[in-house]
Amino acid sequence: MMTLLNGPNTPFGRLAWVTALQLGIEVENRVIDVYSAGFLDALNPLRQIPTLVLDGNHALFDSRVICTYFHSLRPEAEIIPMSDWAVQTRWSLAVGLMEASVARTMEMRRQASERNTPAVAKHDQRIPRVIAALEAQAEEICDGRARIDRLATAVVLEYIDFRGVIDWRDTAPRLARWLENETTRPSLMASRPYDVLPGAAGDRSTLRSQMLGSTSS
Template sequence: MILLNGPNTPFGRLAWATALQLATEVENRVIDVYSAGFLDALNPLRQIPTLVLDGDRALFDSRVICAYLHSLRPEAALIPPSDWAVETRWSLAVGLMEASVARTMEMRRQPPERSMASVAKHDQRIARAIAGLEAQADEICSRKARIDRLATAVVLEYIDFRAVSDWRAAAPRLARWLEIETTRPSLVSSRPYDLQPTGGDRSILHPQIAEGARP
């Protein structure tokens, strides 16, 4: 299997971290999504992450990919069956990713084209989502791997990576938990980056572009 990915998309990072957490054999291939014409035949939306299974079979989006990878290793219990509270927290973390990426992309516009009203709406959504996750810290702040916890760690690190929000004062329990959770090997190995690293399979021509390509 090949995971078509970017260097700093939180959605793609969650899929890759899930594969690593489950010790599933997947090649993480970082691509320039804007020039990847071949991707259209696999994913008509031309979005990442996309998981190529074999030949012309592919899965997307990130939640579908994570669920599929878990189906290969259900004994890991990363996604508890029919636990709708876990599924809802996972969805909340993904929604926070969407708002954080949207804010990042809006702020990259030239000032005359930038909508500060849109930025303010994203900021409000981000603040509400973080408060919602903090309110459920009893369930999230654990060292036992689970998809809602993995997604929460990924999005909080993305917020730090892009300086989206100074969130720690509003979510002290999540902040304390994240300090330890980010040492998890699956998160260490999937950490986002901007500059091309040395060695490995993570090279990319245009490292700034891919995070907004797909939820």
């Protein structure tokens, strides 16, 4: 079985896991402490998660590559329309929002005296700007059918809520209404972020077993 090396709350890893669940692909989601995972260096020299281990010696990374690989195993689901460049661009936009939101979160964890204030200011400008761009495309995003740009948007908005990055709902009402329903999707419910050390999380095996084999949209 493939193994997805992941963290408890990374939006990049969550999107890869959501994609696998949505497609009904059999994969072990293994939460690790990336900072002490020396073994990861041989699989991914960047020592980053998510990393998908195909066998003992071969791995795929980053999240976009992993999601695309999962799609190649279930192309009939059409989660990633490879020739639809608007979808691909919205996916990139959502991933960029993940990057800015994670970077801001990490920066704000520093002592105030060590914080890169200009970097925080840049993120504080970029994050609402991207959300506004996604809101402007809500007609394409706010649909009930699973697709990579929609899944990525839901994942990053939930991460922003999880970390308290920004209050965004008043400026993006269509996305806010859509997210209320979208978060009840089983693949998203099964992968919700949590803030505990690896091995201390609750057992999600029951919900995982219900998801595997399901390709419902």
